[in-house]
Amino acid sequence: xxxxxxxxxxxxxxxxxxxxxxxxxxxxxxxxxxxxxxxxxxxxxxxxxxxxxxxxxxxxxxxxxxxxxxxxxxxxxxxxxxxxxxxxxxxxxxxxxxxxxxxxxxxxxxxxxxxxxxxxxxxxxxxxxxxxxxxxxxxxxxxxxxxxxxxxxxxxxxxxxxxxxxxxxxxxxxxxxxxxxxxxxxxxxxxxxxxxxxxxxxxxxxxxxxxxxxxxxxxxxxxxxxxxxxxxxxxxxxxxxxxxxxxxxxxxxxxxxxxxxxxxxxxxxxxxxxxxxxxxxxxxxxxxxxxxxxxxxxxxxxxxxxxxxxxxxxxxxxxxxxxxxxxxxxxxxxxxxxxxxxxxxxxxxxxxxxxxxxxxxxxxxxxxxxxxxxxxxxxxxxxxxxxxxxxxxxxxxxxxxxxxxxxxxxxxxxxxxxxxxxxxxxxxxxxxxxxxxxxxxxxxxxxxxxxxxxxxxxxxxxxxxxxxxxxxxxxxxxxxxxxxxxxxxxxxxxxxxxxxxxxxxxxxxxxxxxxxxxxxxxxxxxxxxxxxxxxxxxxxxxxxxxxxxxxxxxxxxxxxxxxxxxxxxxxxxxxxxxxxxxxxxxxxxxxxxxxxxxxxxxxxxxxxxxxxxxxxxxxxxxxxxxxxxxxxxxxxxxxxxxxxxxxxxxxxxxxxxxxxxxxxxxxxxxxxxxx
Numbered sequence: 001x002x003x004x005x006x007x008x009x010x011x012x013x014x015x016x017x018x019x020x021x022x023x024x025x026x027x028x029x030x031x032x033x034x035x036x037x038x039x040x041x042x043x044x045x046x047x048x049x050x051x052x053x054x055x056x057x058x059x060x061x062x063x064x065x066x067x068x069x070x071x072x073x074x075x076x077x078x079x080x081x082x083x084x085x086x087x088x089x090x091x092x093x094x095x096x097x098x099x100x101x102x103x104x105x106x107x108x109x110x111x112x113x114x115x116x117x118x119x120x121x122x123x124x125x126x127x128x129x130x131x132x133x134x135x136x137x138x139x140x141x142x143x144x145x146x147x148x149x150x151x152x153x154x155x156x157x158x159x160x161x162x163x164x165x166x167x168x169x170x171x172x173x174x175x176x177x178x179x180x181x182x183x184x185x186x187x188x189x190x191x192x193x194x195x196x197x198x199x200x201x202x203x204x205x206x207x208x209x210x211x212x213x214x215x216x217x218x219x220x221x222x223x224x225x226x227x228x229x230x231x232x233x234x235x236x237x238x239x240x241x242x243x244x245x246x247x248x249x250x251x252x253x254x255x256x257x258x259x260x261x262x263x264x265x266x267x268x269x270x271x272x273x274x275x276x277x278x279x280x281x282x283x284x285x286x287x288x289x290x291x292x293x294x295x296x297x298x299x300x301x302x303x304x305x306x307x308x309x310x311x312x313x314x315x316x317x318x319x320x321x322x323x324x325x326x327x328x329x330x331x332x333x334x335x336x337x338x339x340x341x342x343x344x345x346x347x348x349x350x351x352x353x354x355x356x357x358x359x360x361x362x363x364x365x366x367x368x369x370x371x372x373x374x375x376x377x378x379x380x381x382x383x384x385x386x387x388x389x390x391x392x393x394x395x396x397x398x399x400x401x402x403x404x405x406x407x408x409x410x411x412x413x414x415x416x417x418x419x420x421x422x423x424x425x426x427x428x429x430x431x432x433x434x435x436x437x438x439x440x441x442x443x444x445x446x447x448x449x450x451x452x453x454x455x456x457x458x459x460x461x462x463x464x465x466x467x468x469x470x471x472x473x474x475x476x477x478x479x480x481x482x483x484x485x486x487x488x489x490x491x492x493x494x495x496x497x498x499x500x501x502x503x504x505x506x507x508x509x510x511x512x513x514x515x516x517x518x519x520x521x522x523x524x525x526x527x528x529x530x531x532x533x534x535x536x537x538x539x540x541x542x543x544x545x546x547x548x549x550x551x552x553x554x555x556x557x558x559x560x561x562x563x564x565x566x567x568x569x570x571x572x573x574x575x576x577x578x579x580x581x582x583x584x585x586x587x588x589x590x591x592x593x594x595x596x597x598x599x600x601x602x603x604x605x606x607x608x609x610x611x612x613x614x615x616x617x618x619x620x621x622x623x624x625x626x627x628x629x630x631x632x633x634x635x636x637x638x639x640x641x642x643x644x645x646x647x648x649x650x651x652x653x654x655x656x657x658x659x660x661x662x663x664x665x666x667x668x669x670x671x672x673x674x675x
Contacts, residue, residue: 014043127291132157134256160254261571296396565581
């Protein structure tokens with residue numbers, strides 16, 4: 001029996017998101033279900049420390065405050081609430097919600113999902129939680145729960161669980177479940193789907209984006225939209241960006257289903273409406289991911305301000321003066337950020353920042369004594385010496401790792417409103433192995449990428465998911481048809497682009513421009529790894545991006561990745577590439593290993609790097625700066641070479657083979673994330 005689409009919204013993308021969002025979503029328009037995602041790797045560490053102080057805590061306290069008003073609104077409008085705010089203590093939060101309901105006089109039934117907590121199995125762990133699927137949520141809703149509280153479930157399960165309840169799907173409805181999982185992945189990070197953190201933010205008013213919602217149909221397809229009159233924008237671009245966020249490979253592994261991201265199709269469905277269709281599902285893996293947090297040790301930091309002339313010499317002096325103090329410290333890392341400008345008209349813009357970060361198993365070796373020694377240099381070091389903060393004590397830092405557990409050994413349990421406990425069976429084992437559920441730590445990417453030489457928007461294939469060449473391997477060559485269009489070639493380790501020698505094709509006029517003039521990006525963290533999704537908005541730009549942004553060129557553009565394993569995956573239907581950089585974040589966000597510890601801006605750094613881009617692919621404002629040279633041999637030391645004869649008048653020659661014309665206006669979507 002067919003049923004109208006499920007209208008499901010999101011009111012939180014992280015612990016600390018906009019407090020008023022729950023009320024805004026409940027009053028902004030009709031909904032059937034409202035979800036809230038409060039958990040992340042860092043959040044689990046925060047909740048773990050809360051639980052150490054008080055065993056009755058371990059859940060997101062702000063959710064309760066939001067419910068003081070939101071519980072009555074949801075009851076009046078018949079909206080079910082599903083949230084993972086239960087964190088490490090879903091039963092405790094469920095009890096707190098019942099107490100609040102009694103206090104405010106709202107008759108609601110509350111259920112919760114548990115069984116994810118595996119801390120007792122991991123020696124020395126602060127927290128250890130399996131990522132459960134949506135089946136427990138489905139069972140609670142089928143039992144009539146108005147509010148369902150969970151612990152660590154996958155973010156997308158907050159949507160796929162209610163969808164399975166609404167349409168009475170079975171575990172064998174893999175394509176439908178996969179469609180709901182993809183919709184859930186789009187919704188899970190709140191306003192990132194409605195223009196927040198969006199590469200092309202200047203094209204829209206995103207001062208206060210509205211939160212997203214999905215209209216999910218019985219076949220698993222969905223329309224992503226938002227309440228009328230709310231800020232931000234829902235476009236193919238914003239949805240593409242979120243689909244690429246924190247995903248690794250074309251198979252998005254989940255406890256209920258494996259969603260094939262290379263089958264996702266996006267189409268414009270009207271103002272602030274994007275349709276997701278075509279999603280195919282496969283059996284889920286037989287294991288569940290388990291996120292483990294531990295206290296890794298103690299850390300401290302000092303930031304020295306170096307102003308004016310002789311910045312490098314000043315930094316050398318400070319390092320030398322503290323060398324003896326740092327002897328015996330387990331890890332001491334110096335970074336110099338050259339934020340200074342020559343002949344600056346303000347003192348701040350004339351200054352650079354020298355940052356010292358220390359870590360050690362003992363708080364004494366990196367405590368106040370160390371930072372006080374740094375401050376004692378104030379009158380006997382470089383001219384203009386000062387620091388950004390006073391001496392401080394050492395602080396504990398956490399580390400995150402992922403492992404796995406057989407799904408059959410995790411006691412996934414739905415606790416219904418009447419207290420009945422319903423065990424949730426593990427899905428059947430897959431007929432064939434899929435990608436591992438744990439974060440792999442290879443030393444290099446494996447296997448060459450098969451060059452694409454197919455149609456303008458190629459159909460997905462096994463080659464689409466093949467990782468690129470290893471660090472020591474050759475660069476992937478472009479297909480002959482691609483070279484004939486004048487895009488390919490150049491030194492593999494460089495960042496330019498020119499017609500290959502001997503190809504017989506006239507070089508295409510190019511300009512030296514940032515990659516972001518042509519492509520969008522979205523990046524984020526998965527434990528110690530980072531992912532960077534890059535997409536183009538037109539078919540011609542996609543062909544150039546696909547054959548230009550190899551692993552070698554990615555490493556050349558982002559030198560911090562040169563010694564790390566990098567894998568590349570193609571998503572042709574999204575006109576996108578997805579890169580995974582292994583180990584760039586060390587032990588995860590809580591360890592503070594890197595300046596940008598969650599890799600949130602890694603994609604924007606990539607977009608800011610310059611390379612030679614064909615003139616006719618760029619929007620007019622970006623076509624004014626002629627390229628100084630073809631592909632340089634080095635990012636830091638570009639080799640001089642003659643510029644094209646004319647940027648505005650490309651060299652005349654034979655017509656390009658099957659050269660597609662740049663799209664006019666916004667490009668339509670071509671026809672054809674695991675936890």
